[in-house]
Amino acid sequence: MQTYAKPKSIKENSSFTFCSGCDHGLAIKLVAQVIDELNIQRDTIAVSSSGCSVFLYDFLDVDCVEAPHGRACAVATGVKRAHRAKGNNKIVFTYQGDGDFASIGLGESIHSALRGENITAICINNTNYGMTGGQLGPTTPMGQITATSPLGRNKEYHGFPIQTVQHIAICEGTCFCARVALYDIKNIYNAKKQIKKAFEYQQKGLGFSFVEILSSCPTNWKLSPIDSHKKIEEELTKIYPLGVYKDIDHE
Amino acid sequence: MAHIEINSNLCKSCYLCINACPFGLIKKSAETGKTGEYTVEFYDKEKKCTACASCAMSCPDIAITGVFK
Numbered sequence: 001m002q003t004y005a006k007p008k009s010i011k012e013n014s015s016f017t018f019c020s021g022c023d024h025g026l027a028i029k030l031v032a033q034v035i036d037e038l039n040i041q042r043d044t045i046a047v048s049s050s051g052c053s054v055f056l057y058d059f060l061d062v063d064c065v066e067a068p069h070g071r072a073c074a075v076a077t078g079v080k081r082a083h084r085a086k087g088n089n090k091i092v093f094t095y096q097g098d099g100d101f102a103s104i105g106l107g108e109s110i111h112s113a114l115r116g117e118n119i120t121a122i123c124i125n126n127t128n129y130g131m132t133g134g135q136l137g138p139t140t141p142m143g144q145i146t147a148t149s150p151l152g153r154n155k156e157y158h159g160f161p162i163q164t165v166q167h168i169a170i171c172e173g174t175c176f177c178a179r180v181a182l183y184d185i186k187n188i189y190n191a192k193k194q195i196k197k198a199f200e201y202q203q204k205g206l207g208f209s210f211v212e213i214l215s216s217c218p219t220n221w222k223l224s225p226i227d228s229h230k231k232i233e234e235e236l237t238k239i240y241p242l243g244v245y246k247d248i249d250h251e
Numbered sequence: 252m253a254h255i256e257i258n259s260n261l262c263k264s265c266y267l268c269i270n271a272c273p274f275g276l277i278k279k280s281a282e283t284g285k286t287g288e289y290t291v292e293f294y295d296k297e298k299k300c301t302a303c304a305s306c307a308m309s310c311p312d313i314a315i316t317g318v319f320k
């Protein structure tokens with residue numbers, strides 16, 4: 001008996017373009033498993049963003065639109081509304097980096113949440129701009145050394161990092177938001193559970209649902225994949241606490 | 252007999268599966284993969300594998316393509 005198989009929503013013969021040990025692969029696999037379990041492969045439209053996840057359409061076997069840097073939530077809004085106007089209830093989700101969601105696209109992201117746009121956003125928080133070479137991003141913690149903060153992030157020059165999920169939580173249109181991590185098997189299953197919940201809330205039409213995933217970036221952090229996961233467990237989860245920040249079903 | 256299937260062509264030698272297996276049944280192999288590092292192999296002489304799929308769930312490249320019980 002087979003207890004695990006490659007998700008059906010991952011394209012046959014595709015191979016991820018990510019670096020060794022990058023959590024982007026894990027996150028995309030979890031999304032694919034959720035799409036399989038909810039049996040919505042034919043009704044899902046993904047909106048991919050600029051960043052390491054730019055080739056999402058090469059991996060996921062669902063319809064996909066490529067959004068300009070930061071505009072994924074705005075594009076997803078259009079996709080969702082255009083289909084709804086024709087009477088089609090499509091499941092629309094964005095898959096974005098932290099730079100994409102919380103810096104260049106912060107306006108689009110927050111206002112989609114405020115409008116209670118009935119879409120799901122997945123944000124990969126790897127604390128830097130991964131694809132372009134590891135520059136300081138909106139979520140880079142104080143003191144972290146990056147390509148553009150060689151002495152570490154400091155408040156005088158760079159200011160403070162953003163707590164993405166907390167900001168989304170205070171938007172009235174948000175129905176569900178959570179921060180998860182992928183550093184061990186328990187957290188991987190929990191991440192899948194929260195992603196599934198976010199999709200289910202969209203199916204029920206409850207509003208904007210959001211999952212922030214604390215992810216590793218071994219290449220730019222200059223750590224091994226295993227040490228990167230250790231860093232997330234020991235350091236990042238203290239700065240970015242995990243948990244469900246809003247769930248209107250429990251209020 | 253419980254076992255896993257590994258597609259070495261997809262393995263990028265991150266070794267997260269070695270860390271994830273509760274019984275330590277995955278180890279580095281003698282073959283090198285596409286990153287130039289050693290890939291992994293499944294080694295279960297004492298038949299300890301329970302097909303829990305922790306290794307497959309932890310693999311970021313879906314190189315562990317199947318788990319069987």
Ligand SMILES: Cc1ncc(C[n+]2csc(CCOP(=O)(O)OP(=O)(O)O)c2C)c(N)n1
Pocket residue numbers: 050051052053069096097098099100101124126128129130131132137
């Ligand atoms: C308008 C615009 N500005 C800048 C860029 C260059 N750019 C491409 S990817 C990227 C960084 C993306 O980082 P993030 O969203 O954190 O995703 P990651 O690569 O870390 O997954 C930048 C700045 C662009 N493509 N378009």
